[in-house]
Amino acid sequence: MSSxxxxxxxxxxxxxxARRNPEMAxxxxxxxxxxxxxxxxxxxxxxxxMAMYISSAVQGAxxxxxxxxLTAAVSILFFPGxxxxxxxxxxxxxxxxxxxxxxxxxxxKLTFEAAERLEMQFTTVHxxxxxxWAIFAFQPCALCIGMDFxxxxxxxxLVAMAVTAMSSFTLRRLPLLAFSTPIMVFYLAGSPPSSPFxxxxxxxxxxxxVFFMFVSGRLYSANVIMxxxxxxxxxxxxxxxxxxxxxxxxxxRAEEANLAKSRFLASMSHELRTPLNAILGFSEVMKNxxxxxxxxxxxxxxxxxxxxxxxxxxxxxxEILDLSxxxxxxxxxxxxxxxxxxxxxxxxAMVGLKAQKxxxxxxxxxxxxxxxxxxxxxxxxxxxxxxxSNAVKFTPSNGTIILKVGxxxxxxxxxxxxxxxxGIPEDEIPVVLSAFGQGSIxxxxxxxxxxxxxxxxxxxxxxxGGEFVLKSKLREGTEATIVLPRNRVLIDTPSIExxxxxxxxxxxxx
Numbered sequence: 166m167s168s169x170x171x172x173x174x175x176x177x178x179x180x181x182x183a184r185r186n187p188e189m190a191x192x193x194x195x196x197x198x199x200x201x202x203x204x205x206x207x208x209x210x211x212x213x214x215m216a217m218y219i220s221s222a223v224q225g226a227x228x229x230x231x232x233x234x235l236t237a238a239v240s241i242l243f244f245p246g247x248x249x250x251x252x253x254x255x256x257x258x259x260x261x262x263x264x265x266x267x268x269x270x271x272x273x274k275l276t277f278e279a280a281e282r283l284e285m286q287f288t289t290v291h292x293x294x295x296x297x298w299a300i301f302a303f304q305p306c307a308l309c310i311g312m313d314f315x316x317x318x319x320x321x322x323l324v325a326m327a328v329t330a331m332s333s334f335t336l337r338r339l340p341l342l343a344f345s346t347p348i349m350v351f352y353l354a355g356s357p358p359s360s361p362f363x364x365x366x367x368x369x370x371x372x373x374x375v376f377f378m379f380v381s382g383r384l385y386s387a388n389v390i391m392x393x394x395x396x397x398x399x400x401x402x403x404x405x406x407x408x409x410x411x412x413x414x415x416x417x418r419a420e421e422a423n424l425a426k427s428r429f430l431a432s433m434s435h436e437l438r439t440p441l442n443a444i445l446g447f448s449e450v451m452k453n454x455x456x457x458x459x460x461x462x463x464x465x466x467x468x469x470x471x472x473x474x475x476x477x478x479x480x481x482x483x484e485i486l487d488l489s490x491x492x493x494x495x496x497x498x499x500x501x502x503x504x505x506x507x508x509x510x511x512x513x514a515m516v517g518l519k520a521q522k523x524x525x526x527x528x529x530x531x532x533x534x535x536x537x538x539x540x541x542x543x544x545x546x547x548x549x550x551x552x553x554s555n556a557v558k559f560t561p562s563n564g565t566i567i568l569k570v571g572x573x574x575x576x577x578x579x580x581x582x583x584x585x586x587x588g589i590p591e592d593e594i595p596v597v598l599s600a601f602g603q604g605s606i607x608x609x610x611x612x613x614x615x616x617x618x619x620x621x622x623x624x625x626x627x628x629x630g631g632e633f634v635l636k637s638k639l640r641e642g643t644e645a646t647i648v649l650p651r652n653r654v655l656i657d658t659p660s661i662e663x664x665x666x667x668x669x670x671x672x673x674x675x
């Protein structure tokens with residue numbers, strides 16, 4: 166059961182999304198390209214375009230009736246003798262029916278089927294208003310002199326075309342359906358129809374109709390593109406919200422798993438260390454032959470192997486527990502004034518025997534004046550010992566290790582461990598700095614470690630506000646440097662003299 170849960174935790178994020186996203190991106194791009202290039206209406210946006218038209222028709226329902234009434238008033242005042250009633254009633258009836266249909270549609274849920282039905286209804290109503298404007302264009306004026314009334318009718322038709330085209334661009338063919346008949350009637354009602362004035366007015370009206378058809382078409386295409394971009398943005402927002410939700414769930418599960426790991430390691434520390442200490446103690450007694458000699462050489466080798474393996478296992482458990490405490494934020498520092506020089510000397514003594522077995526020379530280079538630093542002595546000892554142990558491990562026989570302790574340019578202190586070992590390839594440095602990470606040279610080495618030394622060094626330096634720098638070149642060696650900041654260096658400052666101390670000093674001189 167636990168294996169099932171662990172595998173489920175490892176696959177929190179849906180890995181199929183990576184394969185699905187390119188297909189979705191291609192589909193969106195194809196839709197966008199199709200809408201921007203061919204300019205044809207997409208059925209997907211019919212409902213949105215019809216909603217825009219309904220909103221525009223409801224808001225501007227009174228504009229055209231007012232214009233019709235003003236046109237009728239001007240005709241009666243300045244061009245008497247006309248039958249204004251017929252075309253006013255027909256035109257107002259069309260606009261009233263249009264407003265009624267739009268008002269009713271705005272109160273209902275707009276579906277794709279309703280959008281198609283409403284488009285047909287609005288087209289029919291516009292045809293009715295077009296007949297009303299045709300009746301207006303056919304109106305004669307027996308008492309008019311010259312071409313004043315014809316010019317007036319042409320101007321009115323131009324204004325009506327402009328308003329209709331701008332208010333109904335989402336239904337692109339409406340200007341053509343509504344005003345092609347009035348324009349032809351206007352031409353045929355002329356006296357005579359072939360006069361230069363009538364031909365000029367006809368050309369102007371046709372050109373204006375074509376122009377507004379073009380403008381309404383461009384507005385239509387722009388709105389379709391806007392709707393497609395809005396739809397893509399909504400899809401991306403939904404996709405982002407889904408990714409954030411998945412990420413939050415993954416982070417929550419990872420935090421729970423990390424907490425469970427920390428609790429497990431904390432609870433198992435005693436149970437693991439107790440038998441290991443017994444194994445190490447008894448095997449050390451047998452190895453040193455405290456209770457009597459071991460006459461069998463094979464048994465003596467077995468005891469040495471048991472002690473060495475147990476010590477390695479205990480070291481591994483200690484490192485895992487240290488790293489777990491650091492990651493859980495439970496690594497408490499016992500800070501006090503310490504000498505980095507003294508700690509470095511102690512660490513050299515600890516690894517000295519192992520270095521002598523490989524004929525490795527450890528050279529110490531210390532600054533003469535080094536004040537104390539405010540740090541955790543056990544942690545600093547662990548850091549330097551880890552670096553020195555790594556240097557001894559990977560330095561070949563008859564090699565050299567240089568350990569430096571000195572000042573940084575910013576006023577802090579540093580400890581540097583440099584060896585002339587095989588080095589680390591540049592692309593493997595991030596690997597060896599990660600938990601349980603080992604480079605190719607370490608894997609091939611006879612003395613493989615746990616891969617936790619350098620991550621623990623980084624974590625301890627981070628707890629102290631310091632920095633860890635690892636530089637290495639293949640076949641030239643490695644240099645590891647730890648840096649403590651300036652605010653951890655304890656510099657003695659002269660005491661402040663108080664008035665009482667000054668008086669006491671004067672009495673002593675007297």
